[in-house]
Amino acid sequence: MKLWYSPASPFVRKVLVLAHETGLQDEIELVPVATTVVDPDSDLAKANPVGKIPTLVTDDGMSIFDSRVICEYLDSLHDGDRMFPAEGVERFNALTTQAMGDGVLDAAVGVRYETFLRPAEKQWDKWVSSQMRKVTQSLDVLESWRGANLQDIHIGSITVACALGYLEFRQPDMDWRKGRPLLTQMYETFSKRTSMQETRPE
Numbered sequence: 758m759k760l761w762y763s764p765a766s767p768f769v770r771k772v773l774v775l776a777h778e779t780g781l782q783d784e785i786e787l788v789p790v791a792t793t794v795v796d797p798d799s800d801l802a803k804a805n806p807v808g809k810i811p812t813l814v815t816d817d818g819m820s821i822f823d824s825r826v827i828c829e830y831l832d833s834l835h836d837g838d839r840m841f842p843a844e845g846v847e848r849f850n851a852l853t854t855q856a857m858g859d860g861v862l863d864a865a866v867g868v869r870y871e872t873f874l875r876p877a878e879k880q881w882d883k884w885v886s887s888q889m890r891k892v893t894q895s896l897d898v899l900e901s902w903r904g905a906n907l908q909d910i911h912i913g914s915i916t917v918a919c920a921l922g923y924l925e926f927r928q929p930d931m932d933w934r935k936g937r938p939l940l941t942q943m944y945e946t947f948s949k950r951t952s953m954q955e956t957r958p959e
């Protein structure tokens with residue numbers, strides 16, 4: 758199977774971390790692509806009309822996206838511990854944790870587009886600060902999160918770790934660790950895993 762990817766994308770990183778954690782990393786051929794909202798890649802758009810990465814194309818030619826669906830698809834391909842709990846409260850807690858990590862990423866990636874892609878004279882400070890408020894509010898909730906154990910390896914903790922890694926990469930001045938000792942400790946431990954080491958953004 759082929760994965761349209763960029764090494765800087767935190768949503769791609771989610772998929773690759775899950776692939777490493779489940780032993781599937783060697784089954785995936787990486788197809789590099791440079792795509793942005795304003796400069797989309799036309800070949801990627803044939804596989805995914807939304808034009809976003811990650812997009813997975815199976816050996817049968819089926820396109821699978823977005824990161825949530827790709828991760829769940831990969832989790833169905835191995836015999837080890839499941840990254841998506843099968844049912845009940847545990848499942849929906851893990852999925853909600855994933856949704857919060859994805860929400861942090863949507864806001865942070867949006868800020869990156871606003872401040873990096875949009876011409877300076879058109880940038881909207883209030884929009885940026887409002888997106889960053891979503892990030893800080895979510896991190897504050899995650900600091901005392903009881904919905905899913907972030908010390909365990911599952912789709913929720915993988916997504917949160919990738920979100921923290923992205924903030925460190927793109928928003929170093931934000932200093933997300935400040936006032937959040939539990940998330941800091943979780944991230945330090947998680948970052949030592951091979952899956953995280955092998956997928957560090959460039």
Ligand SMILES: N[C@@H](CCC(=O)N[C@@H](CS)C(=O)NCC(=O)O)C(=O)O
Nearest residue numbers: 766768793794809810811823824825
């Ligand atoms: N909800 C999607 C978000 C993916 C996403 O936003 N990817 C960005 C790169 S980090 C992208 O492809 N942006 C190009 C665009 O928006 O056209 C997922 O979970 O995969």
